[in-house]
Amino acid sequence: MSKDTRISMAVVRRLPKYHRYLGELLRNDIDRISSKELSDRIGFTASQIRQDLNCFGDFGQQGYGYNVKELHNEISKILGLDKQYNTIIIGAGNIGQAVANYSSFEKYGFHLKAIFDKNPKLVGIKIRDIEIQDVDELSSYLDNNKVDIAIICVPRLHAQSVADILVSKGIKGIWNFAPTDLQVPDDVIIENVHLSESLMTLSYRLNERNLFED
Template sequence: MDKKKNISMAVIKRLPKYHRYLMDLMKNDVDRISSKELSEKIGFTASQIRQDLNCFGDFGQQGYGYNVGELYGQICNILGLTKTYKTVIIGAGNIGQAIANYTRFEKIGFRLEAIFDINPKLIGIRIRDIEIRDIDYLDDYLKESSIDIGVICVPNNNAQKVCDILVKNKVKGIWNFAPVDLVTPEGIKIENVHLSDSLLTLTCLLNDID
């Protein structure tokens, strides 16, 4: 684990995919796999795999392959899957509700504590037994809670304001679904899901084949 601090963002972005494939291998009772076999499944080159996995320890053995269970455990550890993350969702529109309803995120340690919205029609409604609260009380709520992740699902023009409230209250992780690039002090970790950007990537690719 001492090598961990040197893991690049590019490797971090590939880790969830390793995690998915290793979990499948575990489910299928595969104990060992070579970088070549893993390459065929996962679609990265064998050399890329060796380089990536070398970032966080000495797992592979020439002519012997990787110990699937050990590798899986280590990746879970690096991905922070051994912890739980107290989470609030801000914005209970389409995507906010979808995220709130995703029970499988709980396996990742995502523990939904509260949901906030500005819309009086939504305030008071319950999603999976969690009441939607008035966004005016977000600041007060955060002062009294210890929240790890804030999920921003509000429209563009409110996203930075919500982000500032989260940061002010020591929320360190932001999962941002608003199509804006948030400005935060150093140390705050942001992961963006820009759905419009993703759709535009697809239309761009489609346009290319005409």
């Protein structure tokens, strides 16, 4: 694929939302839906929806709309949810444990295989039948096991050194919860969840009115 055919991140970030809404329609036994009806539910314009989906193929039919099950399947495939992923968590603090306990990720094909922490009080404890290992074992674990996605939940100051180990062992996907921007080669994909930044965006918007009235 050339760089030019890459889909914009704005479109990509809307895909999981389509997937979620179509999943809800399926659960409600709705077989087909017009782009207008889908638009009313999801809150994007009908033309936006058609444009987004056109990036990936020719879905829907004039006068019929979308076959919900078919479109849900197609978007699942586009999102890579038809595949299986071995995941590991590094950092079994609050957020690491919360993510580890999210068993619903399994149904999308994300299988938690190992958890690492450096705290001796946590090492040996089991979360969902997975024993927390000493982070010193991380390198050798990666030598001996196929890992698709590593989830970084360590404090900010340790995140880059963990990322360096992951990259050196060939990990290409990192889900990063540490509040820092990791430096990695171009072929490694990082998806950040910066909770503090999300909370600050909320406080900004709560204060926005005052800001410009002062």
